[in-house]
Amino acid sequence: MFGITHFGFFVVAVFLLNVTPGPDTAYIVGRSVAQGRGAGLMSALGISAGCCVHSLACAFGLTALLAASATAFTVIKFVGALYLIYLGVRLIFTRPAENEAASPARSAGAPKSLRQLFLQGFWTNVLNPKVVLFFVSFFPQFVTTGSDHKALAFLSLGVVFVLMSTVWNGFVAWIAGSVTQRFSGKPAVKRWLDRGVGSAFVGLGIKLATASR
Numbered sequence: 001m002f003g004i005t006h007f008g009f010f011v012v013a014v015f016l017l018n019v020t021p022g023p024d025t026a027y028i029v030g031r032s033v034a035q036g037r038g039a040g041l042m043s044a045l046g047i048s049a050g051c052c053v054h055s056l057a058c059a060f061g062l063t064a065l066l067a068a069s070a071t072a073f074t075v076i077k078f079v080g081a082l083y084l085i086y087l088g089v090r091l092i093f094t095r096p097a098e099n100e101a102a103s104p105a106r107s108a109g110a111p112k113s114l115r116q117l118f119l120q121g122f123w124t125n126v127l128n129p130k131v132v133l134f135f136v137s138f139f140p141q142f143v144t145t146g147s148d149h150k151a152l153a154f155l156s157l158g159v160v161f162v163l164m165s166t167v168w169n170g171f172v173a174w175i176a177g178s179v180t181q182r183f184s185g186k187p188a189v190k191r192w193l194d195r196g197v198g199s200a201f202v203g204l205g206i207k208l209a210t211a212s213r
Helices: 007-019 023-035 037-059 062-068 070-093 096-108 110-126 129-142 150-182 187-209
Strands: none
Touching (some): 007 129, 023 070, 023 187, 037 129, 070 110
């Protein structure tokens, strides 16, 4: 349908890619550890929204244009890397006392907090140039060159990718949030969890900034 080929292999490949840890997984785990399951799930939805943007861009040719431009790739690479490092540094240096003091304010401003979590997840995904290159290099392998409906084929594959990613990322958020609940009465343990996840963010940001095209 729509010129899609080897759909079964596409599904298997997407599953394997989802279970492989990366910046998106690290971000979801970090948010779940810092604020619980709800925060992790909202971050996962933000990341899924970012994947929707990549799917649309891939379907209408913008991703290929970006991948061919060294300047555009470099700009997005460094912006994305700096954003990951910023999130990591915030996790590393956030004190438990600050979290406790801020809890009433978070409860009062829940809609705004959820919006911020969604947007952070969204930009973490959109500003990752490796996701851009993944879409432009991976998706075309499952669309026949002679198809008259290439845009529909890319959009259909994008829908499948987003749905599978959302389910997996939601599962990751749920598990990470459960771990957080177990250690909620142990601030010292949670502090070290925050530092570990924050350090992973910083490491991913540095790796992204030094990655070659």
